[in-house]
Amino acid sequence: MSQEENPMDVFTAVLTRRSAKRLVGPAPGDEEFRYLLQTAATAPDHGVLRPWRWILVRGQGLHTVVDGLAEEDPAVPRQQLVDKVVRAPLKAMLVFRPRVGHRVPEWEQLAAASAMTHALLLLLHARGYAAIWRTGRLCTSRTLPGTLGLADGERLLGALDIGSPDPASGPQRRRSPVDVTDHVATLV
Template identity: 40%
Template structure:
């Protein structure tokens, strides 16, 4: 974890479906109260990235003449992380969303460990109607964001400074 870096720019190669399934199987072992698996991941490649770009453009009010937000074209693979809450009397929706977030974070770490460049992107538009429709989400589902995945750039990222744990840890 101390070596992981976000890569805002990645190369043109991306993991194939077989490798992605293997990594997702590992990521799916995160803590999950009642084993509800309240999440799913959508792999977005090729022209499907343009569909996401058009939805983001619509959601952010970009000029209709441009028609497409360019960010989704920055990586050959976008992994849309979706919260798909399950009915439960003992596991509230916020906890199910935390599980989906855990899967996204674990998957980003696993992708990085496997040698891929990864950046988790979000934004207010992730919960917009246009983006919701573009991902064909069910009415009860919510998009957390996307993992942008591609080959790691040649240029190494700087070292990440560890946090001061004393500022974030307390006792009762």
């Protein structure tokens, strides 16, 4: 589907996107994910460093992640890990790989990764998919970086659980814009 065939305007996309805890199939395939990422990657990025990459985990890969987490923390019931990890058809792991010592400080590179991720969430939503950004155990695990083959200096910023909206969850209502009175000032 081209962008022209997908006419959701940006206000509608922003106000109707909701993070979805319950996801069903389908999720975008690797090619469609790349297609959306090509656009999300145009988000503001000082120095155009693109200091991030995604690792798409699906199917048996999700169980490999569970295996690693279970080995790391045998006290946690395996089913609890399965429930957490295998609840989405696609887990897109967000890897941050800052350029150390670059004139663009690390916090700006992190901001660029966040901007790209929000753009991707909006594009997924505009395309009819649902997603949620999750962190938690994914970011503290000692074994997951090895399971995913992260290089030195790379770290996980969590994952987007991606799928389609669960029809049982009902339609998402359009949100109202937020009262930002206390969040903006003017200096003239």
